[in-house]
Amino acid sequence: MKYSVLAPLVIILITTLGSISTVSAKEIYDCTILNKSGKYIIKNDIINLNNNTVCIDIKVSNIFLDCNLHSIKGNFVEDSYGILTNSSQRLKNIKIENCILQEWGKQGVTITNTTGATLKNLEASNNLRKGMLIFNSKEIIVENSTLSYNEQEGISIEDSSKIIIKNNYVLNNLGLTGIMLKNNVNGGSIENNNLVNNVHGGIRLENNIQDIKIKNNQIKSNGVGSGIWLEDNIKRNLIENNEILNNSFGLVITEDSSKNIVKSNYIGNNYIGIIIADAANNFIYDNFFNNTNNVEIYNPTNNNGANFWSILKRAGKNVIGGQYLGGNFWATQSGNGYSETCLNSNNDDFCDKPYIIEENNIDSLPLTF
Numbered sequence: 001m002k003y004s005v006l007a008p009l010v011i012i013l014i015t016t017l018g019s020i021s022t023v024s025a026k027e028i029y030d031c032t033i034l035n036k037s038g039k040y041i042i043k044n045d046i047i048n049l050n051n052n053t054v055c056i057d058i059k060v061s062n063i064f065l066d067c068n069l070h071s072i073k074g075n076f077v078e079d080s081y082g083i084l085t086n087s088s089q090r091l092k093n094i095k096i097e098n099c100i101l102q103e104w105g106k107q108g109v110t111i112t113n114t115t116g117a118t119l120k121n122l123e124a125s126n127n128l129r130k131g132m133l134i135f136n137s138k139e140i141i142v143e144n145s146t147l148s149y150n151e152q153e154g155i156s157i158e159d160s161s162k163i164i165i166k167n168n169y170v171l172n173n174l175g176l177t178g179i180m181l182k183n184n185v186n187g188g189s190i191e192n193n194n195l196v197n198n199v200h201g202g203i204r205l206e207n208n209i210q211d212i213k214i215k216n217n218q219i220k221s222n223g224v225g226s227g228i229w230l231e232d233n234i235k236r237n238l239i240e241n242n243e244i245l246n247n248s249f250g251l252v253i254t255e256d257s258s259k260n261i262v263k264s265n266y267i268g269n270n271y272i273g274i275i276i277a278d279a280a281n282n283f284i285y286d287n288f289f290n291n292t293n294n295v296e297i298y299n300p301t302n303n304n305g306a307n308f309w310s311i312l313k314r315a316g317k318n319v320i321g322g323q324y325l326g327g328n329f330w331a332t333q334s335g336n337g338y339s340e341t342c343l344n345s346n347n348d349d350f351c352d353k354p355y356i357i358e359e360n361n362i363d364s365l366p367l368t369f
Helices: 007-023
Strands: 025-028 032-034 038-042 054-058 063-073 081-085 091-102 109-112 114-120 123-125 132-135 138-143 146-148 155-158 161-166 169-171 179-182 185-191 194-196 201-206 209-215 218-220 226-231 238-240 243-245 249-254 261-263 266-268 272-277 283-285 288-290 293-298 329-331 355-358 361-363
Touching: 054 063, 063 081, 081 091, 091 109, 109 114, 132 138, 155 161, 179 185, 179 209, 201 209, 201 218, 218 226, 226 243, 249 266, 266 272, 272 288, 288 293, 293 355
Parallel strands: 025 038, 032 054, 038 063, 054 081, 063 091, 081 109, 091 114, 091 123, 109 132, 114 138, 123 146, 132 155, 138 161, 146 169, 155 179, 161 185, 169 194, 179 201, 185 209, 194 218, 201 226, 209 238, 218 243, 226 249, 238 261, 243 266, 249 272, 261 283, 266 288, 272 293, 288 329
Antiparallel strands: 355 361
């Protein structure tokens, strides 16, 4: 029988790799500082009985933290953080998974000055400020997490770029909104999230937010606020294929927000479907409106006041299943909306006459059956 001279080397290599894999995860049993790169795993629930202001303090790059579904409770210590990336130098390559963060004086999770982080399968609830804050960071993914019953927002993003928020449940938060993007956030997406019963709104973009895709979200029953609110120089964002239901206001666009595209959304059972105030040059088409009041426009003469409520007729499946794209479908809960009562003498999927919202805001091709 032939015996390869490589066999001993292969056996040594396999043994070595097996040894590394079994000892590479460092175990955590209490609040601590992570100042060496590597993988860490939390082995038990942690309660902040020593009144630490930070429980898991990440100081270096290349950290993989697995909480193994254990809870990290803050005991409501004032100005405290559950997990914090905290370094004067920009951190990179951070991964945090399977954590339950509750009862912190500030945030459950705070990511600052970081490039490249994935936050997955987290639960942040009952924190005295936000469930999660991402500040001065980029290339951050938040996915498959639940943010609920926080005193402020569920997720707040500030001064950051290339942020992806997907497949999360954002529920029953008490602040301005469920998800907040504020102060110079550029690039990214908010997709496939459920935002329900947040007291003052679902999603809010405020102060210089650009190039965000808001798609395929369920935004329902968000109290006295709006499903989606755009305020103060919000530009070139896409709002598409969302269900925005049972809020006080479906969508608000205000304060010099322009060049946003709003299409293929179902906006229904809100007191007001869409409000536009001091905003122009937005493109709003192929949406289904079915609200107590579908649209209100304030100060339409500012910035010429014109928004675009339809596109040129072209082939394509529209929001009510017709074969052409053009404008919007205007319904009411009592069944007497413009699209429900207009004439369509040539059966071409469009009302014979435009829907005049006001002088500068006209749907030239309102959809009908």
